[in-house]
Amino acid sequence: MGRMRNRVLLVCVATALVTACGGSAAPTATTLSGTAFIFAAASLTDSFKALGTAFQTAHPGTALQFNFAGSPTLVTQIEQGASADVFASADITNMDKMKTDGFTAGTSQVFAHNKLTIVVAAGNPRGITGLADLAKPGVIYITAAKTVPAGKYALQILANSGVKVTPRSLETDVKSVVGKIQLGEADAGIVYTTDVIAAGSKVQGVPIPDSVNVIATYPIVTVKGARNAELADAFIADVLSADGQAKLKSFGFLPAS
Amino acid sequence: MRRERVPIVVAVLATIGAAFFILPLLGLIVRSPWGDAIKALTAPETIEALKLSMIASLSATLIGVVLGVPLAWVFARVEFPGRNLLRALTTLPMVLPPVVGGIALLLAFGRRGLVGSWLDTTFGITLPFTTAGVVMAETFVAMPFLIITVEAGLRSMDRRYEEAARTLGAKRWRVFTRVTLPLIGPSLFAGAVLCWARALGEFGATITFAGNFPGVTQTMPLAVYLLLETNQEASYILSLVLLLISLLVLVALRHRWLGSA
Amino acid sequence: MSLDAAVRLTLGALALDIGLAIEEGEVVALLGPNGAGKTTLLRAIAGLVPITSGHVRLDGKVLEDAATGDYVPTEARPIGFVFQDYLLFPHLSVLDNVSFGLRSRGTPPRDASEKAARWLELVGLNSYARAKPNELSGGQRQRVALARALAPDPRLLLLDEPLAALDVTTRAEVRRDLKRHLASFPGLRLVVTHDPIEAVALADRLVVMENGKLVQTGTPGEVTERPRSQYVADLVGVNLLAGHADHGLVHLTGGSVVAAAAAESGEVFAVIHPRAVALHQRRPEGSPRNVWPGRIKGVEMMGGRVRVRIAGDVPVVAEVTPAALKELNLDEGAEVWLSFKATDVGVYPA
Numbered sequence: 001m002g003r004m005r006n007r008v009l010l011v012c013v014a015t016a017l018v019t020a021c022g023g024s025a026a027p028t029a030t031t032l033s034g035t036a037f038i039f040a041a042a043s044l045t046d047s048f049k050a051l052g053t054a055f056q057t058a059h060p061g062t063a064l065q066f067n068f069a070g071s072p073t074l075v076t077q078i079e080q081g082a083s084a085d086v087f088a089s090a091d092i093t094n095m096d097k098m099k100t101d102g103f104t105a106g107t108s109q110v111f112a113h114n115k116l117t118i119v120v121a122a123g124n125p126r127g128i129t130g131l132a133d134l135a136k137p138g139v140i141y142i143t144a145a146k147t148v149p150a151g152k153y154a155l156q157i158l159a160n161s162g163v164k165v166t167p168r169s170l171e172t173d174v175k176s177v178v179g180k181i182q183l184g185e186a187d188a189g190i191v192y193t194t195d196v197i198a199a200g201s202k203v204q205g206v207p208i209p210d211s212v213n214v215i216a217t218y219p220i221v222t223v224k225g226a227r228n229a230e231l232a233d234a235f236i237a238d239v240l241s242a243d244g245q246a247k248l249k250s251f252g253f254l255p256a257s
Numbered sequence: 258m259r260r261e262r263v264p265i266v267v268a269v270l271a272t273i274g275a276a277f278f279i280l281p282l283l284g285l286i287v288r289s290p291w292g293d294a295i296k297a298l299t300a301p302e303t304i305e306a307l308k309l310s311m312i313a314s315l316s317a318t319l320i321g322v323v324l325g326v327p328l329a330w331v332f333a334r335v336e337f338p339g340r341n342l343l344r345a346l347t348t349l350p351m352v353l354p355p356v357v358g359g360i361a362l363l364l365a366f367g368r369r370g371l372v373g374s375w376l377d378t379t380f381g382i383t384l385p386f387t388t389a390g391v392v393m394a395e396t397f398v399a400m401p402f403l404i405i406t407v408e409a410g411l412r413s414m415d416r417r418y419e420e421a422a423r424t425l426g427a428k429r430w431r432v433f434t435r436v437t438l439p440l441i442g443p444s445l446f447a448g449a450v451l452c453w454a455r456a457l458g459e460f461g462a463t464i465t466f467a468g469n470f471p472g473v474t475q476t477m478p479l480a481v482y483l484l485l486e487t488n489q490e491a492s493y494i495l496s497l498v499l500l501l502i503s504l505l506v507l508v509a510l511r512h513r514w515l516g517s518a
Numbered sequence: 519m520s521l522d523a524a525v526r527l528t529l530g531a532l533a534l535d536i537g538l539a540i541e542e543g544e545v546v547a548l549l550g551p552n553g554a555g556k557t558t559l560l561r562a563i564a565g566l567v568p569i570t571s572g573h574v575r576l577d578g579k580v581l582e583d584a585a586t587g588d589y590v591p592t593e594a595r596p597i598g599f600v601f602q603d604y605l606l607f608p609h610l611s612v613l614d615n616v617s618f619g620l621r622s623r624g625t626p627p628r629d630a631s632e633k634a635a636r637w638l639e640l641v642g643l644n645s646y647a648r649a650k651p652n653e654l655s656g657g658q659r660q661r662v663a664l665a666r667a668l669a670p671d672p673r674l675l676l677l678d679e680p681l682a683a684l685d686v687t688t689r690a691e692v693r694r695d696l697k698r699h700l701a702s703f704p705g706l707r708l709v710v711t712h713d714p715i716e717a718v719a720l721a722d723r724l725v726v727m728e729n730g731k732l733v734q735t736g737t738p739g740e741v742t743e744r745p746r747s748q749y750v751a752d753l754v755g756v757n758l759l760a761g762h763a764d765h766g767l768v769h770l771t772g773g774s775v776v777a778a779a780a781a782e783s784g785e786v787f788a789v790i791h792p793r794a795v796a797l798h799q800r801r802p803e804g805s806p807r808n809v810w811p812g813r814i815k816g817v818e819m820m821g822g823r824v825r826v827r828i829a830g831d832v833p834v835v836a837e838v839t840p841a842a843l844k845e846l847n848l849d850e851g852a853e854v855w856l857s858f859k860a861t862d863v864g865v866y867p868a
């Protein structure tokens with residue numbers, strides 16, 4: 001926790017220094033303007049949208065455009081030239097790929113954690129009580145593809161618990177999994193607890209024991225060559241601020257440290 | 258034939274137009290890692306996706322012909338109230354975004370769908386996440402192509418040949434199989450090829466309705482999409498395969514588009 | 519063995535109302551201008567067009583009866599139809615075209631091909647058995663169409679303008695062949711044509727139609743000698759007037775009175791050959807009592823003779839020599855006097 005606060009402090013000082021030394025043309029925090037494109041993992045959809053709205057209200061004249069998709073999809077898009085200013089991933093692996101391929105500016109920072117849970121339709125019609133029930137005959141279990149963080153985590157959880165089950169579909173992002181459970185097409189999936197909260201009364205969660213559960217780590221970074229690096233950095237700072245952290249917590253995320 | 262001189266504006270615009278199509282294809286050809294082509298093409302996932310794509314698209318085409326030809330015949334030959342509306346509905350999938358088509362299929366044939374729930378409770382049959390679901394999604398988006406092509410063929414054929422056949426004693430089924438079908442042969446062939454090509458390339462409706470799982474529902478387009486995230490070069494190679502197939506379709510139908518020589 | 523048809527139907531602007539009977543042994547030609555309804559009548563007999571009232575009976579068997587609702591579909595009628603543009607199936611060989619009717623009626627393939635081959639020989643096209651219709655000339659296609667219609671041994675042969683699609687030089691030769699084939703065909707034969715030469719050459723009896731109705735029927739000789747409509751009169755090339763006869767006079771419907779030696783009483787047609795009409799620059803004196811003024815509407819050269827169309831109270835066509843044309847200064851629009859003898863007027867009951 002302490003290390004996290006130091007890091008935040010460091011970023012704030014650095015930002016202040018940068019803006020102060022930037023020369024007469026450098027904008028300060030109060031003169032943020034323009035548009036920034038935030039590429040964020042699908043599981044951040046609801047929380048980041050809320051953060052974005054608050055940010056734009058606090059900084060009139062700024063516009064934040066969000067692109068939510070599975071983390072590997074976002075990496076591909078950015079590496080193929082999509083103009084992103086900020087990248088928020090649902091795991092370290094995808095962030096590392098971005099770094100190795102040279103698409104990040106500065107260091108990435110972890111801004112949230114998340115736990116996973118089993119998701120079923122409201123009312124739990126199939127009576128799923130735990131991971132072992134996923135392998136019950138007649139239960140349609142779906143997951144995200146293994147390159148998507150949620151999919152990778154799900155595989156780890158199943159490995160940890162020794163449950164062998166073949167998914168019926170490998171979705172391209174975690175929201176699609178939730179969507180199909182909601183529609184009643186599939187019976188169960190493994191998604192983030194935040195997704196279950198976000199979907200409200202349409203679905204419900206069946207908890208996964210901590211002993212086999214995985215903690216997802218969410219890093220965020222400014223993209224190299226960002227058109228509006230100032231706005232990007234400001235948004236990241238907002239996410240990492242006490243206010244931002246509180247908002248994320250309200251959506252069910254675990255704190256950054 | 259004397260070559261007509263092309264006005265400069267037309268030449269410039271036409272060149273830009275041509276470049277618009279040629280450059281992406283060139284990019285694909287140039288950037289593909291030809292050295293790894295064999296490895297990418299013979300990888301088990303590729304073979305599986307290719308096999309599944311072929312089976313599903315050919316099945317979709319077969320269903321398209323069996324159901325589409327009678328529909329086309331009804332549209333071309335029978336007057337009934339609501340015909341125009343029905344024809345518009347069967348053409349709708351051509352303009353509908355494929356994902357929307359997938360959602361519509363879910364609402365009709367998904368586990369809680371209008372027909373799907375009955376199938377589930379009565380027979381225990383679920384269509385999503387199955388190869389049958391893939392075939393359904395592909396048929397939904399591709400059959401309209403066959404219907405409008407065959408209908409056009411039926412409308413443009415000289416119906417007096419059918420009268421001639423009747424004066425020679427041929428009953429309706431014989432008139433249809435021995436006279437009408439051969440006369441609309443080219444339209445039927447073109448319609449079937451278009452149907453097959455569209456089914457082969459279908460992505461949105463497939464992934465929404467049938468899902469994505471190797472060997473069961475992961476067709477070539479889905480495989481390419483996912484490979485883009487894990488093994489980009491392999492996705493280029495597979496894209497080239499799909500491109501080659503599309504080119505073959507165009508070549509097979511060139512006389513229709515460009516007129517017979 | 520006979521065909522008995524009474525057909526009433528409306529198709530677009532055409533109102534058809536005609537009775538037709540064909541006996542064994544006679545070739546009947548339906549003659550009339552375009553739009554008269556000849557082809558429609560043929561198609562109605564074939565069952566391709568529904569009739570509103572009336573009936574079609576072949577050999578005593580009802581093919582269609584509007585009153586009772588009986589209807590035998592086209593494919594069940596023992597007919598052969600030769601279409602104006604032949605309609606040979608383009609995707610089948612000549613042999614398969616000819617055998618189509620036999621195969622459709624259940625003849626085993628080998629027998630059908632044999633019989634078809636024999637028919638091709640009859641029309642002189644056996645070397646073209648494997649060819650496709652588009653490889654044949656117009657005259658050859660006509661023969662294939664005929665063979666195809668005849669191969670299944672129909673009871674009634676219907677031909678719709680069988681020579682119309684041919685050029686003039688081919689037509690005469692094909693017409694001779696067609697006459698030969700028609701003569702050897704044992705069933706009933708009905709030919710539709712707008713060409714009077716064709717009608718006269720092929721038919722034993724003419725049925726003249728105009729605007730969907732029967733105008734005149736009879737042997738070619740009867741019809742041409744005694745035309746009963748302007749259409750036939752024009753075909754034959756004579757002047758036709760109609761009126762009421764009264765002992766040597768015919769009161770035309772227009773008001774004028776024609777002196778005709780043969781006129782007795784009743785409604786009559788009066789016929790004057792154009793050669794019998796004399797033209798004068800001034801009112802002639804002397805014997806002819808049939809003298810009228812007129813104005814020249816048109817002058818045409820026809821094979822060494824000149825035909826002059828004259829408008830007036832008694833509109834006629836006069837035929838004169840080119841010399842007379844020059845002498846009389848006959849020009850379009852010129853005023854002229856015409857005359858003809860009472861003895862040159864043919865009269866017969868209307």
